[in-house]
Amino acid sequence: MSFKATHPPDTPLYPIREVSRLTGVNSVTLRAWERRYGLIRPQRTPKGHRLYAQNDITRIERILQWLNRGVPVSQVVDLLDQPETIEAPATDAGDWTSQRQQLQGIIEALDLPKLEAFYHQSLALYPLSIAIDELWQPVILTLEAKWAISPDPLVRRTLEAFLRSQVGIRLHYANQTTRGPLILLNAMPDDPGPLWVLMSALMASEQGYRVQMLDHSLPLEALPQAVARLHSSMVLLSSGQRESDRYIKHELPNAAKALNVPIGVCGEVARLRADDLRDGPLHLLGDDLPQAIARLRPLLRESGVL
Known part of the structure; x- marks a missing residue:
């Protein structure tokens, strides 16, 4: 119709x-x-x-x-003009499944022209939260699980380099036009690469935040100076790994107490370490990146930034 x-x-x-x-x-x-x-x-x-x-x-x-x-x-388009009470058709799980399989195959084949086309198409056809939730985050999780058993540093580094360039361009122009609070986004020390930071940065920028992305872990003792010099409104830490007990239970809480801005934790580490982080001075944002970034606004409002 x-x-x-x-x-x-x-x-x-x-x-x-x-x-x-x-x-x-x-x-x-x-x-x-x-x-x-x-x-x-x-x-x-x-x-x-x-x-x-x-x-x-x-x-x-x-x-x-x-x-x-x-x-x-x-x-x-075939559903929009139907009555509001119409039942949704059976979810075509194969659509997302096939797209994930296609994306993973493109990444592992190191086919950069197809990867670039797929990246831009996914971000054009779907709101970013859906594209990350249904496509990019599941594929990265699948690849990281695979790499944990059988490392493939060439594929990992190639994907990181591709996303770093694409997300970097997006951040460069977005940071010039938005007036939102500045988020200092940093990887945790055990994370082998910036994939989770890159996805978090993409999502935060989409939500109107200025983002300073550090894809290599900055020492925790350097955070107060980084926050002051960059005029950051909060620190967001991300990791796809469990991280060490000492870092999670001692170093990170001590760093949070020394800062005058909130520290949020997102990515797989937020799920793997939920019990250790839930009652401490850090803000546990979760492993679902769109939801994690959505939780920043009330957090910043509570801290007086918004």
Whole structure:
């Protein structure tokens, strides 16, 4: 069924930046939904700028509901004009499964042109939280489990280098345009590479934070000076490893007490060390990266930053 936007002349209209802020869907994704799938049809100004009415925003929210229920974006258009009470089709688990398998195969084949195309397509077609939750984080977890048994440093370093360049470009431009609090993002000492830091940085930047990313672990005793010199509002530590008992139970809590900004912990370490970190001075944000970054805002509000 085709969708054609018809808005009364007096309907309030919103530019794409405001719609992105209201819905959490970035402008690149909104354009992809329009051009590739015809999911939305905003009006245009004489100069070609997109303008969205409230029913467009409602439609975008319905798109997100279907995506969050596991419906592939290619199938959403057939569901949007159905009654609100319609049951979701059986989740095509094979869609995400096949995409994960495809991504893992591309990474392990060291096919950088395909990896770049896949990366940009995934971030264009899905909100970043869904792309990370359903695709990138599961693939990284699978690869790290595989590498723990059979290390493949070439594949790991190639993936790290690729993501470092892509995320770095994104951070560079985002940090220039956003006025959000600065997050100092640092890897923990046992993490063999910056994959978790890179994913966390990508998610934090998407949520409107400025991000200073350190993909090699900064000594804990250097954090107070780093926070002061970078004017950081908080420190976010990430790791895909369990980390040592001494670091988790003694060094990290002592470092948190010495700082005048909050320290958050995210990534697999937050799940593996939940019992050790739950009642201490650190803020346990969890291993689900979109949820972990979503927890920053109330934390910063509580600490008086927002």
